[in-house]
Amino acid sequence: MAVSEADFRARARKALDDDNLQAALAQAKGGFVDKRADAILDLPAFEQLRERGRQIKDHTLEYLDTYLDEFEQNLNSAGGQLHYAADAESAREAVLRICREAHARQIIKAKTMAGEEVGLNEALEAEFETVESDLGEYIIQLAKEPPSHIIAPAVHKTRGEITELFDTHHHGRSGGPLRETPDLVNEARGVLREKFLGADIGISGANFLVADTGTITLVTNEGNADLSTSLPRVHIAIAGVEKLVPSMQEASSMLRLLARSATGQQITAYTTFITGARREDELDGPEELHVVLIDNGRSRMLGNDYREMLRCIRCGACMNHCPVYSAIGGHAYGWVYPGPMGAVLTPMFRGLDKSSDLPQACTLNGRCQTVCPVKIRLPHLIRQLRDDAFEQQITPATTRWGIRGWAWLARRPRLYTAVTGLAQRLMSRLGRGSVRRAPLAGAWTAGRDLPLPGRGGTFQQQWQARQRSGQDG
């Protein structure tokens, strides 16, 4: 997929002007938020569950090396193999090597954000026929676009756009009549069924990796992951190291959090536990099972001030509740992880200098933190990235010197009162009430009128005058 962290502003502008996108975002927003709220009303202990989720993840991260060893041993005993990838390139190489050794021709993929993160699709498509089996991923694969939401990758597409894509790719026609959603789903199901049956390799992500059993846990609502991982000869699961949990008990707590936070479900339609490859007495399942565990910057995060971000279970609740995401959608963020999650992960994985707008383009309103199932202090981390940007002079010089100049004044109360008093006098003379434009206020007046101060002086001036004249406030 295209990776372009730069030029956030231009993409945001484009997104704001895209009526289809805006319609799709407006429709999606309410759905996710309301469904989650309803699901939580039904589970009064949800707050305690969030706290438990936080503790499980913190504990696992604390003993990550131990759980990693345990997972590997149990995966091996169950007939699976572990491949450790330090970065995106070695992750792609590991997957390609397995595919080549298996003499693969066709690959079927279930949705994996880790795969998106390491750019797996382009690498696979260059050598193999690769088809996405998640309906949303399939749609954006046809459109040759990256996902715009981690749970609903094609959330930005309207029914009309999807009809057109299917007409072009399935029927070689255009301008056909708008079709109903069930018809579109059935059509995709028919096309994908052939692909499932023909694939040699199935690739999936993993929602959790259970250390004490070596189990891969997957959640979907389409059942596509089950077909992708059980029909082909070889199953490859790709996941970040932070997906580990100690045992099934912790996995089940995390699943309860994940489904409610992501889609407002008590449990997803399909929750799959895969322990090992096909055993001798079993009728189905893959002959080979590989788990590609990616680091790609994660162990660095374990040791820095952003460690709590590794608690993230990729539910998407933060972006569903983010008013900036709701305004501009996922593509504006420029990389695989959008919204508040992306504002932290993209600088971590790609470099703050290459994604400098992301932590700035946030109002720090804090709604994301209140819905995060593992209590990540997203606004705190986003603000902390601004400290880093300021210190490393990534923040534009005009902003840095503007703030420093203003702070210099704010430390000198007498001068401050005089300067603000003068500025207020000048400003109050620009007009009465509000003005449509004012000197140095172009960014404000682009979309808003500027309320002007009255003509009596600043509060401090008026207060001091009253104190001197012995008047009561």
Add this chain to the structure above:
Amino acid sequence: MTDAASPTPRVGLFVTCLVDFFRPRVGFASVRLLESAGCDVEVPAGQTCCGQPAYNTGDLSDTRDIARRVIEAFAGYDYLVAPSGSCVGQIRQYPTLFDEGSEWRRRADELAGRSYEIMAFINDVLGITPPEQGFTGRVTYHDSCSGLRQLGIREQPRRLLGGNAGLEMVEMDERDTCCGFGGTFCVKYPDISTRMVDQKAESIERTGAETLLGGDLGCLMNIAGRMHRRGQPVKVRHAVEVLAGMADEPAIGEEEQ
């Protein structure tokens, strides 16, 4: 420091830079409201701003310097009270700026513990409902994010405003969604900010309210500015103007008579 039961709490009013500059009457309304609630109110000299613009831009060194000034200016008062959830939220962050165990950390902790947003102070600390001010009309209320999420202010303003029998409170949809102000965000990303405040203006429009009240001038100026641009005739005021019986003067962005 005297305890909360003391007959006349000594309150240092932190005016906030926006009120100081754009809407001094919110400062005077705050003084009147606090005095009528039985407080001895002073406006400590030497206050400018809480340092939030520097803090949220990542300029920690300047934030620390400003924090020290606020800590010194408000030493000796029973309480620091401000007509802003956002500034009080910032003041409560001061301890994180100083090393644990240091004298400044101790002082910052101490100040954070006696700093309150004005409506939360009157409701939660003093336990008082201001007298009926005779305000009438259909009102909707904007919960500013920092007050709501950092300080847990939601019911307090509504309880206090409920003292006006003629005030009809109509809640807007998406009431816990940000208005798009976000301090410097609104001028750094004006396109996105405008879209966000547009959605807020639409939510307000759907309530049919004649007046929008809130507790943070930044949000209120943002929403008032956008509604004015849209030609939406809603009066926007800080809630303390109503609570202090000073809502007869021009609303935010309206012409002085």
